[in-house]
Amino acid sequence: MSCESCNNELANDLYAQLEKFIDELPEKRGALISVLHKAQSLFGYLPKEVQIFVGRKLNVPVSQVYGVVSFYSFFTMIPKGKHPIAVCMGTACYVRGADKILDVFKRELGIEVGQTTEDGKFSIDALRCVGACGLAPVVLVGEKVYGRISTAEEVKKIISEYQE
Amino acid sequence: MSKYTMHILVCGGTGCISAQSNEIVEQLMFHINEANMSEEVQVLKTGCFGFCEKGPVVKILPDNTFYVQVTPEDAEELVKEHIVKGRKVERLLYVDPTTEEVVSDSKHMDFYKKQMRVALRNCGFIDPDNIEEYIARDGYAALGMALGMTQQEVIDEVKKSGLRGRGGGGFPTGLKWEFAYKNKADQKYVVCNADEGDPGAFMDRSILEGDPHSVVEAMAICGYAIGATKGLVYIRAEYPLAIKRLEKAINDAREYGLLGKDILGSGLEFDIEIKFGAGAFVCGEETALIHSMEGMRGEPTTKPPFPAESGYWEKPTNVNNVETFANIPVIFLKGADWFASIGTEKSKGTKVFALAGKINNVGLIEVPMGITLREVIYDIGGGIKDGKKFKAVQTGGPSGGCLTEKDLDTPIDFDNLLAKGSMMGSGGMIVMDEDNCMPAVAKFYLEFTEEESCGKCTPCRVGTKRLLELLEKITHGKGTMEDVDVLRELSQVIKDTALCGLGQTAPNPILSTLDVFYDEYIAHIKDKKCPAGECSALLQYIINDKCIGCTACARVCPVNCITGTVKQMHVVDQEKCIKCGACMDKCKFKAIIKQ
Secondary structure: HHHHHHHHHHHHHHHHHHHHHHHHOOOOOOOHHHHHHHHHHHOOOOHHHHHHHHHHHHHHHHHHHHHHHOOOOOOOOOOOOOOOEEEEHHHHOOOOOHHHHHHHHHHHHOOOOOOOOOOOOOOEEHHHHHHHHHOOEEEOOOOOOEEOOOHHHHHHEEEEEEOO | OOOOEEEEEEEEHHHHHOOOEEEEEHHHHHHHHHHOOOOEEEEEEEOOOOOOOOOOOOEOOOOOOEEEOOOHHHHHHHHHHHHHOOOOOOOEEEEEEOOOOOOOOOOHHHHHOOOOOOOOOOOOOOOOHHHHHHHHHOOOOOHHHHHHOOOHHHHHHHHHHHHHHOOOOOOHHHHHHHHHOHHHHHHOEEEEOOOOOOOOOOOHHHHHHHHHHHHOOOOOOOHHHOOEEEEEEEEEEHHHHHHHHHHHHHHHHHHHOEEEEEOOOOOOOEEEEEEEEEEHHHHOOOOHHHHHHOOOOOOOOOOOOOOOOOOOOOEEEEEEEHHHHHHHHHHHHHHHHHHHHHHHOOEEEEEEEEEOOOOOEEEEEEEEEOEEEEEEHHHHHEEEEHOOOEEEEEEOOOOOOEEEEOOOOOOHHHHHHHHOOOOOOOEEEEEEEOOHHHHHHHHHHHHHHHHHOOOOOHHHHHHHHHHHHHHHHHHOOOOOHHHHHHHHHHHHHHHHHHHHHHHOOOOOHHHHHHHHHHHHHHHHHOOOOOOOOOOHHHOOOOOOOOOOOHHHHHHHOOOOEEOOOOOOOOOEEEOOOOOOOOHHHHHHOOOOOOO
16 A cells, blocks of 8 residues: 555656656647657656646647657557667668577567566567667667677576576 | 877777777776876777777877777776887787788778778767867868858859768758758758668767767858758657767857857857657658657658758758768868869769678778779778678668679769669668578568558558568568569559658669579579578578587577487477577587578
8 A cells, every 4th residue: 555655656756747847848839759758768658647648738639649659669658677678670780690689588588579578577679770780789788788699698698697 | 188198089989888988988097097197198088980890999199009899907008008108009909800910000901091081080089079179170160161151152162062962862962952042931940860760870870979060060051051040950869879969069069159149250040959759760751850850750741842942840941961961061171172073973072881791890981982892891891701702782771772793893872873773871881691691681671661661651551561471471481483573563563652762762672682682582482492591481400410419409499309318419300499599509519500
């Protein structure tokens, strides 16, 4: 019970921050994408409730908010894992075997791209070029970059680093 | 600045930062302090040096020593030996792979010899966070020159230079400016397209990270020329470092009176705002980009009206790409004639390429137009990795095509690449070797365009999906000869009928590989074989008699499909095998082959 109430408090605080951000915008016209960026950085993802809130505050139909959220790959409606894994699938990484590396991550964690493990620890994403092509194939866990990952063994080692 | 007698430049591009260059800077500073030399030696984090393969790169001035693959642990030795005692640290110098000789000066390295740096002129030379360093290299002098000319004179100078848009289309930049200039309106906009979506390309990001002021300056020049007071940079949210440096550049420029209400006391008003993209390849198309900046879905609209007539909030808008802008200040500093003297008849100046894939020297390069592929791949790129055979180079990303052995001596420019069934694109250049399967490469690109299709027009939304399905069939060994005809026909229809550039060029990777690598398609269809050995559905992992029965493969197999007793030859159960290749990586005796 106490946990739930502090969760609510936390959420209320985030909504208050988002509201402040929107109220302080010099111009609301055309601001939807920047507001959604802010919302995702606060909440970590964009659940339905947040989208409705944004729509009301900006006086934009929720259908339009959802249209934008679902259009851009940067926005997500599913919470990411505690350790978000991103495998670069840019062409440079692909020709050096990134697709095989992605397969190993999927197999080891038992989830598909865009999903999060049940314990909320890991999520997998395929990225389009992080620009570290000299290190191809590249894997990111959170902000940390792992370069020249070429075997299943190395993948397992990365995952085990984050298994408490 | 002049008090320093030595400068240590550390590459701060994303590639090198990924390989701990921030820690190297910290360690260098620490050891310089220890040696009490912080008054004489300056440690600088610069933009990308380009030689990403050997990163992190550290360069020491004035003697131009070029250290490669430096680690934070090497910092102490670099300071104690090179800085204090003046002795080069031999083991960190670049070794030419062909002559096996140590090359300490970057000017003598093959990688740099054939390059010509115009758009990247400051990348790797200056601290991108310090406006004074940009000014010291004639920064903002071009803006001053332009302000002394009439608007038409500025446009004429850009026209005379022959500069064409570097984002992919190759439209003459001066002409574009003129259209926007001639449309009268109370408000006009200058937009910089920094939404680099081409997978495997990082030219624009490197420019913004290494030399953000060149883009700020060029946008101000453009603003003056077309009569716009407002500039917008549309940048991918995935480029945090570029955003940070650009924000700092804009703020510093404001402080120095180079942006704002009265630029350089001329009465000119111009300011820049940053708009974030959210990951949609189609937003590289200018009408889609404009809709995205307005906070909407980034869907393209038909042209005309062109943005020069009706763009951002229906006002005349001029959209140029980052690299195009980076060329502008040089055109004024050195003159349009100088710029036009570089390159081929119809493609002037230089082009930045992100050279990557199966090549020895992965990196960011800038070469004069008209250079041959052979020079790029073998002289600058150092040839194919691991001594494998060159197969193809893909240019133009998902909209481009493949060039092969027979095209190696063709001068690279906009028109030649188009004639060869590829395109310049934004500058991704991916090298492939004999292990890359071309139908699979075409499939890779179609997966990309199918996912990135915005869904507005039917040919692209449905067509790319059907193309992808056909390619999946073929790469799984289930294709028929009829499928090849359908691929060709459907590709043509999409090219002719799609709404925007994304759809119109999406079939290019298929048409180009079908043209050049027809045999490979046939092998997948008729023989059910993948000659390059990449399509896992058509492969088998087989253990041969080199096997000594060490059991390493059986232990690593995730589905336990390898059986055998110790010291006996093992066998793969083909029914259960998921073809992950883990066994082959693990085997020390080369006893596992795929065929």
